[in-house]
Amino acid sequence: MRTRAGTTIIETPKNHVLTELRSAPPSRQAVEDLVQTDRPGVITLADGSGLIAFVPAWSGQRLYWAIDDDIVLLSTSARSIAGAVGPRLNRNSLAATLIGTLPLGISMRLSPWSGVHAAAPFEMLHVDQNFAAHLIPVAPRIDPIADDEAIEEGIAQLRKSLMEAVHYRIRSSAAVTCDISGGVDSAANAYMLRALHRGFNVTRARAHSKWNLDDRWAERIVNDLHLPLIEYPSIGSTSFAYDATSPYAYGNVPETPINWSDTEGYVRSLARRRNRHARIQFTGLGGDELFSALPALAWSLVRELPLSSPRMAIRYCLNYRIPLRRGIPSLANRTGYGEHLEQCLRDLAADGKTPDDQLAWTAGAVSFPSCMSEEAKGLSLDLPFDPGGIQPLNRDRTVHQALESLLGQANITRQLNDMFPESRTTWTSPFLDPRVIRAALALPMRMREHPFLNKPMLYKAMRGFMPREIFARTTKGEYTSESYSAIQRDRGRLLRDLAGGALADLGLVDPKKLKTRFSMKLLSSEFLFELQRFSAVERWVRNVL
Template identity: 30%
Template sequence: MPFVVLPDDPLSAAAGERAGDIVGDQVLRYPSGRPWIISTPDAQWHEIASPPGARIVSTTPPATALDIDRLTGNPIDHHSWNSVAGHISAHAHFIGQGPGGTRFQGNLSGSCRFFWALDNNLPLVSDSPAVLRAMTGAAPDLTSVALSLAKAMPIQPFAHRTMWSGITAVGIGRWLRLPPGGVPSTHRWWSPTGGPALPVAEAAAGVRDALRDVLRAQSRSAGLVTADLSGGLDSTSICYALDDLGRRFRAFRTSSTSPWNDETGRARAAAADLGVELVEFPPLSETSTAFTLDARADPVELAEGPVVWSASRGYLDVLAPAVAATGSRVHFTGLGGDELFDVVPGVYRSVWAERGLGALGVLRRHQLSGKFPLRPFASGVADRRSYAAHLRSVVAAVAAGRAARRADSYSWFPPPVLPGWLTAEGRALVVGALEEAAAGDPEPLGADPTAHQVVESISYQGQILRQFGVVFAGTGITWQAPFTDRRVVEAALRAPVSARLDAREDKRLLAEAVAPFMPRALFAKRDRGDFTADIYAEHRRRRHDLVAGFATARLADLGLVDPHRLLPHLDSPALADVGLLELERVVGAERWLRAIDNETRSTG
């Protein structure tokens, strides 16, 4: 539900009137009578507590009772409010207001997130960049556009950036403080649970308990719910967990044209075993929209920037009304499962740190099966540089135009790659942003590369989940991804890193967690389902239109892309190791810029 929060300031009256025109006319007020939160008429604010001189509200009620008596001292003090804010923000937006100012906290994944901007030096905070864009008239930020074109860009250093100049997002695991008469500042609230790794069985029990708690909380007000059932392990696990909890649900999936994608049979077998209806849609190749230049101009969607899930957009356009037609208002997805339980690039370095010489056998096996060059692999695994040192080293190489060290692929994050079609101006914007990030000496999101990459990736999935809710707000569906929930993430991070490299089972930790209610045989090593063939099929269908369309590209007009270098890749993505993801990224940025132009012409 879009809302905007204003400071308790005499200058906020005019902003409040404009916010009412943009957002709605429901107003929560300060004791002074000035507007505090302005939201849609149907918004439901839940008053959590009113400690002396303070007020705490959230967008959904807490799932369990809270020990409000712990709220002592300064109401904006980080330590006194931290546990309550963390509890509420696991599934909602937390807003706490008191004499020390206002605290805003979203969840770890960013599916509940805050944004802020200055409007004539008046700080505004919202859950929607669309609201802030409408209030401030923000223009696209060219640096953010250029960053969106690069490959393997680290997420955390740029998590605060949006696609709009002057609109800032609250970073991963951070909360926003708006002091009286001051400028907003952010502070870290989340860090991984400390202590030594638990045995796999004990960590799996923690994951199981957390998953059950999250599923109960996310579906507690629903009768019938719906869920993805692709045939992959993540969505299938959620379906079995829903069944274990006795929840009524229906399942949906799309298929692939690839003969090597064998998940259809597994999905049907699981649905039959669970006794649930499985609705199947045509293959993704028939609905994929990754390479269309058809520019939509909905201002709320445009404010999100280029959607990072455009290949699935066509499928979701048919899925959402089908889900709504069942009467379900809660739909579960398996987003985050790969990040939480599977191999990530930094896992080998983390396993070496965890097991030392005892890891040699498993590392050698993965080096051979992955065909990783031995010397760079060994060097990367043994690397002990800090996150900040790794970032500085990688940024220096990018700035100097040097090829990245292959060993760096196994560290805190894979080195970013600047596409050859970026202009000198585009490269300068990316390098400048990287150098600024490195100079800030950022901290990692975890104690080792695996934990850091897990949380970064979970935040990426959270962005996708949040955008689902924004784009399909008219359907009334709440999209849920239990594997991105902080409680499940923290439980999974207590397991030994080596559990990700089990020789017998895929996702061993998840297999242990759902073993009481899901057939263990489903986790036996096998080929994974893959939709690459469907995306290639769409590209083949559209490539001539792409080449013609990019002859007059907005990215070229802005001086970011050299169309002569780009056009051959648009026609054949196999050239110079350029892949579909890189092309999808540049097409998404171009489509977004064209949609902004269309919006400007329609309102001009």
Template identity: 30%
Template sequence: MTAPGSGGGGAPGTGARTRRVRALVGEALADAVDVRTRAGGTVACDLSGGLDSTSITFLAARSDARVVASTWPSLDPLDEDVAWARRAAAHLPAVEHVVWPAERIPLVYENLLGVDDPMDEPTIGVMDRQRLLEDLAGLAGKGCRVRLTGIGGDHVAWCSEAHYHSVLRRRPLFAIRQLRAFRALFHWPLVPMVRTLADSRSYRAWLTDQAGRLRAPWGPAVAGALGWGTPPRLFDWVTPRALELARAALLEADAEPLGRTRGEHADLEPVLSCARIIRQWEQMSARAGLPVQSPFLDDRVIEACFSVRPEERVTPWRYKPVLTEAMRGIVPDDCLARTTKAQAALEASAGLRRHRGDLVELWEGSRLAELGLVDRRRLTELALRPDTPELRSAILYSTIGCEVWLRGQDTNRGATHATAR
């Protein structure tokens, strides 16, 4: 792995370069975990079996704290999380490993009508709030004082393929070889891929162009992967009034990218989006009595990961090479070998079916509809047809997040007035 200012640029290697990565990333992540475990006591760690949560668990296990590792099974019989979590736990005999009963799995969309947390902005984090709280209740009963997650690892230990828009102009032969492999891996169509790589619009120009395409069909995934990001789109339940408001906001925005290049922008935007969700979860969990913290989102960890060349952080040949090398010697090699990731799709689809009544009630009393921003009839219709192909992706999440937030504003405003009296 190449450190800032050094030569090279191929696949991660060994020797001095690998030691440099361990110093840059491994030490930063170890410090982030240590600051949360050095006080001792009992500490909970998520252990999904993925590389991110496994790394956090092994780092925590090196401390003097007692560690409880928590794993949720999946409704998907092909999901490998529990098997990989058990593999990791087998290397940690001093760690208590808890696999929660499958019948206790809170589904997505559960208890949306019961959300009463004071939130300062809408968040899709409410979709999994019940799962968060269910986990906390069991861990608090075991005496845990904090729960560490691997959330953020996907955003900092990997990076956007959009970096190759710039790499192509610096190292064309290398970039072409990598891009051909990415195309095979992700099944990117050739013509949209070439068109996106040739596109030299500024971020502001791209965003302005999107203002006229808010109802356009979704384009090929490669346009978002190698461009400025996923283009903004409005679904058919968003009203014409809301469409005009969104279009005006895009046209009036004094928009600047978060970084100098598409890749830098595409790296930072999801980190910020993830951190905003986690901030709300941290507030929810602290209110529930067991704070959640995510070491991967510490500033020093982000800076350490982003100081490694992007073409060495994202490669079609290896999965999360930066984190894998940083954890070498800390996490056993057989636990570093995983390249799959669970999707929780069955929990989402089952949640739609089980909680469609709650969704109907949510839309019947919709604050968004009262403001003229969504079509109440259309959303109710979708709630009554949870198996419709139109809901195969998480397209309801942002709308639900806004609706729950608005309802919470009414609830919290009423509570504040009652307290004042």
């Protein structure tokens, strides 16, 4: 802890860095350039008018802050600040966290501790001399390519950015391993490593079913690369998805509940590999957001190609079997992001769910979990900020959805590195590199669609490095059966843990509703997702209390 001019900075462990810009005050442009990076830690600027603090957006961290007796507390760890102002869990935030479909624009601004505030990525905190605080949004820098003649140049820039991102990550002498799931993104990592003539090992979690085609594609990719494959048990057999009580690995409790507990067993297996030297573990996180057709794509296309919009609108309604009277208004909708969030909360308060509109800012329906208590529903809607004032990350809904989801993937990568430091493994993904993100999102939206290829944008960037057949794959791996196997294994114990657990003690879960749902012979897929979220939050609360 360090104190300077009435400002207390609480630094977090595990090499979370704090940087103070002591030289002449930089320009607004220079500050915004730092916001767009992926360097970890809090950056502060102080002059005669007050204090500005932020965390670079792509670091996967968030800025938490509090003002206590005219002292400003800043950290990437909410728990560090809570320890200084009084560690009390925020029931409102925990209740909102139970809503797995809650818009990211809201969930990214929640702190699980009372008295501790959170700034979302791409927001700067300004505290004036009177200790009045407000947040300043910074727009992510995306420069869309408007000229068709510049598309090839854009593809070349994407290719260059990808290769530079991989090269930057392997510049040290650390050993390199690459996860091969059988999908396009992890395969692209492997082929880029080979193109850079870097030796590496390949890892994979076996599929639960012998009919899962991911295994076959993974074998084909590994055979093409002529590399030995290190296999681990299936994701489902080592899953923590329905575990509400286990301690976290090495006792490293994350800042917020994790949403990747289904793969935690596989991650632990990788972390248990003892290496004499440091290791870099490549993942495919972020590839879907950058290159796949996201839910709002049709909304973006009718604006990118206005002359073709009538034909595209009719085709969209026919392809998805949506009545024209419902599909056309969705495509023409111009509701702002903040207004959309306000409407979501009004619909939740009135009906317990929102309309299922795939073209909205937050695709799909938002609904209260079936076993959430009535008190928790009310608490979840009582937010410490005005959602109507939140600005989108981009005016284009597809780009906004991609950026929001990519920020979530960056947070997962940060959690992996914070929770498993003892393994001497650095988890990373080139698809979360800021330069790669800017290059990919600058390309026209129509390049995300192709009649025969998956992720055609990535295919064009990888031409010459990677076989076309991988992009022409027509099927995806199926993992639903693994989820059902995991819940059947843990069903009785999970009911006891949730019905008599910390969330029930806090009044956020209705034990009677839980027992009723568990009494059903067949659990719906929607309820399984609810249970995963409830388990993750219950486990986190038990570990911090």
